[in-house]
Amino acid sequence: MCAISGEIRFDGNKPNIGLVKKINQFQSFRGPDDNGVYCKNNLSFAHSRLSIIDLSDKSQQPMIDKIGQCVLVFNGAIYNFKILKKELEKAGFRFKSTGDTEVIIKSYLYWGEDCLQKFNGAFSFALYDLKKKIVFCARDRMGIKPFYYHKNSDYFRFASFLPALLLDKKIKTDMNPDALHFHFTLHGSVPAPHTIIKGIKKLAPASKMIIKFDGSTQITKYWELDSTNQHKNLSEEEYQQKITETLISAVKLRQQISDVPVAVLLSGGLDSSLIVALLVKNGITNLQTYSIGFDSVKGEIGDEFYYSKQVADMYGTDFKTFNVDNNQLLQRLPEVITKMAEPMSSADNSAFYLLSEQVAKNQKVVLSGQGADEVFGGYFWYQKMAQAKNSDNLQKFAPFYFDRNHQEYKTMITYKYQSNNGDISSKFIKNRLDNIRADEYINKVFNLDTTTLIVDDPVKRVDNMTMAWGLEARVPFLDHRLVELAAGMPSSYKLSQNGKGILKNIAKNILPKEVITRPKGYFPVPALKSIDGKLLEFMQDTINSKSCLERGLYKKNYLQNILKKPNENLTNINGNKLYQLTLLESWLQIHL
Template sequence: MCGLAGEFRRDGSRADVSAVERMAATMSDRGPDDSGVWSQGPTALGHRRLKIIDLSAASGQPIVDAAAGLTGVFNGCIYNYRELRAELQAKGHRFFSSGDSEVVVKAYAEWGLDFVDHLIGMFAVAISERDTGRLVLARDRLGIKPLYLAESPGVVRFASTLPALLAGGGIDTTIDRVALAHYLSFHSIVPPPRTILAGVTKLPPATVRVYEADGSTHERVYWDPAFGRAAERAGWSERDWQDALLDSLTTAVRRRMVADVPVGVLLSGGLDSSLVVALLAGEGQARSGLATFSIGFDAVGGREGDEFVYSDLVAKTFGTDHHQIRVPTGDLLPPLEAAVSAMSEPMVSHDCVAFWLLSQEVAKHVKVVQSGQGADEILGGYHWYPPLAGVDREQALETYAKAFFD
């Protein structure tokens, strides 16, 4: 996890470098290993780095490619960066680092605005063109990596977190009433492009937005998932679907092993994280000392506060370097403010403090972890999904709303 920030002036003045420095400084927790700021005329870019791929200074950011006339900042991980690097080298591009950040900039040099179509991974990117003066912002297909924006007639500012934008100053912090309605009815979710603040928006997922030097703006949505049934799969058996799912999950886990530092797993003992451990073990990760982490709490009202019996079993089965983190009830309230401060936007979940405490402990051992987060959304694990299986498509929205909306 890194953090990026920047400013693009549209009023003929030079970028406020000190504002970008303030914005980037708020993200030292996202990028504790290195920092950098670059400016040229109306554009300034800042970055905080967490070293995961290419631990050398060569992959420090902002990345400046003088030959191509490009400067970029990048937050995320490109899983196919090695393959892209080889392809770009074959096209004549020369590299000064061995990381994925430079691959992103070189991909833009080769394919222009279509560079995102070649990237497999999670990312937020800002690229400045020296010769045209344009600024390009892009976000990954699912919007895994955040990119917040504050726009006014004379200036555009952007950052990986909402608090970073506030540190730059001049933000309208009144509550967006439509966003508040979404927040209160839609399980604390504010869909893009809105945020809870009227003066801040989000770049939508799968979007490339271009700010031209003349002040004009245009954008492209480069990916739109199809939710219809695929005719070629109409005859699939249950086993066919199981095999396809296993193949996809294995690919996903394998891709996320791309790192020059050890990769651990947040192991709750549930199906999702246990499957991730099993798949990593199948890829040989356990032999290199796979670290797993589980958190548990005191029993309350006769209900167990942990699932250690399951996580211990998985850790033993696959021979992981397992860490049990026990949190007494009295330790839950003190970190509440810190947990809230770590959020880019307000959210609601009973396990927010638990995740914060778990992350604090995990950070003492590894920089990167895989987890089972998101599996319920994809595989219909929550209680509001099963009712949809028994209704016609025309009734799906009403059925979903009845089960999901607060």
């Protein structure tokens, strides 16, 4: 994984190469091993490299193909690049490197924009085609890798880390009222193209963009998830077999395509434990696994070592645990927020950030279990939605997921920050649910979560917090083949056994029973869930700060009421409302 950036001028001027270099340096924590810059005529690209596939200079970026007259900056990994390379070699292409970067260029030269249909990976890239005089940009199907941009009449500029674009002081940093409504309704998720900053957008997952030097841009989707049942003839046992085979393939691909060792973040939950079991049972030896724990608070245990150690012992992994005391956790919260591309209000961010810091001392690549809950129905609110009797798609969703309804939102946010589009979150969700193709309502929800909401919560969280330390996290449960197979599967296979039933069946003979039957767990960070002491002081100081008061985002009465009972004001999915408000304000103070 890496960081990419660049500038395309529409006004005939040369790119601001000094600013492009500053942007590249600002986000170089994502790629600390090397960096490079390309500049010609009206375009400049920059790249910071995390060397994982083909460690030689032959895979340095920006990569220039003189014969094909293309220049590429690429962030991510193409897991099936070796298969594609063989196909391209048969077609007459010759390669100078042994990595996946050159395969993207040659794939584009052979298949054109349709090359995206060939890729199995996590990626964002920009490719300059000198012959056609266009820039071809794209983002992977699941939105695992980021692509932020700012466009005006004079230029287009892009980066992997939103705050890096704010080095351009000409960008208006006004807040986007629609994005603000999404943020406080959808648990921090802000669907593309919106971001919290009005002057910056993000390319949606499974999207491609063509940029021309006359200033015109065209964005289109190249993949849609179909949630109708494409395999109605399959029994549950046959589905289970196909899911198992596809998951094994996804896990092995992400473990094998690397020129450095690949470890696993082993939380002790079902998903990461399954990854470990499938790797070892399929011949992987000397596997490194890692887990983090925190101090217990008010009887809530701050680690899951009891479960993760069972799995590590069962499969003989080299298991390392890290303990973080609560004082360090609280002291470093502002540091965690600094590395957020966009504000994210889950306490899990701190856990991933501090775990990644330790793991990155010895590893460059890890596998993680993110995505399994969304694809296979692991969250408690899915059960409630499936049982809801209302005939309206929105009304079966909103009461169990929205952090607050529109009426509460209006009592919280001052008038000048409210959207002219009213309850835009409800409108957006209703439109998506009404138009997703599926045989069952709850499969519409899984589709929405997997393709839209997950992108801005667990997926972005894992990318931001691991890449903060130059650590690449790969997520096999979001392999598009697995997602497509699960999307139309009868929901009962997913919702059984209190969620993820089919995964629990797969795990029955290969994982300890306690790991399979335990209640759904969340990354335990109890010190950030109990709002008192130093954490409450931090929140009070932030909310009552001069910057917050001058910004005038929150209504005073709402703040006063929520500060009186900081632990009692929770969202429908048990998020702390005061934590949400504080997190956003802190992010704004750090980055604006």
